[in-house]
Amino acid sequence: MANQGVIRPATPADYPALYRICLETADAGSDARALYSDPDYPGQRFAVPYARFAPDFAFVLERDGEVQGYVVATPDTRAFEAQLQAEWWPQLQEKYRDRSASAPLDSKVLDAIRHPDQAADTLVTQWPAHLHINLLPSAQKGGWGRRMIEHELAALRAAGVSGVHLGVSLQNEQVCAFYARLGFTPILRSNAIYMGQLL
Structure with a gap:
């Protein structure tokens, strides 16, 4: 029953x-509690x-009464960036106006909130959607990652999305080998390794 x-x-x-x-997964998949002075920082950028703003593409894995993973996506990266620019980043810019970085990765999130970046044109031309997935270690076995990605891809396909990328x-x-098995192929390598899949 554990699975x-x-x-x-x-x-x-x-x-x-x-x-x-x-x-708890923000340090390249490992626990990043020691790397951020505010536990909400990574989620303000990569999850919530x-x-x-794209609730139709946000799913969680619940096991034993506990949420142990999520997969989130936006079907249109450019439209999503514009919406966050209008409705999300300004709130956080105000909230954290007087914050300065005091833990190793604080500045990464604070800089991203104050100066939001945009996805490369190369990515969004063919792969307009993008996704993020994170599972706690307790949920990383048993095929849950594959099932969650497949669940997300099905939702994006049903919405008529032509392609999706991830970093x-x-x-x-x-x-990357895990994503390759799910049909993703490398697109470009810069500040991250970007992979995409046409839907």
């Missing part, structure tokens, strides 16, 4: 779990805005 679980749509009640899982941390390159 019983359900992939279901994320709700606002799941936001605390999204923040927690994002933090997706659940809030892999340069420190986490070994996970």
Whole structure:
């Protein structure tokens, strides 16, 4: 029974779990609690805005009554960037206006909030959607990662999306083999390893 679980749509009640899982996997898949002075920092960038602004593409893995993973996506990266520019980053810029970095990775998130970057044109031309997935170590066996990606790809296909990309941390390159088995191919390598799949 330990492997019983359900992939279901994320709700606002799941936001605390999204923040927690994002933090506990934010160091190239490992626990990053020691690397951020505020436990919400990684989730403010990589998890919760997706659940809030693209809820049709935000799913969680619930096992034994606990959310142990998530996969989030936006079907249109450019439209999503514009929406965050209008409705998400300004709130956080105000909230963290007087914050300065005090832990090793704080500046990465604070800089991204203050000066949001945009995906490369190369990525969004053929692969307009993008996704993020994170699973706690307890959920990383048993095929859950594959099932969650497949669940997300099906949702994107059903919405008529033509292609999706994702980024892999340069420190986490070994996970590229997992994505390759799911049909993703390398696109470019810069601040991360980007892989894409046409849908």
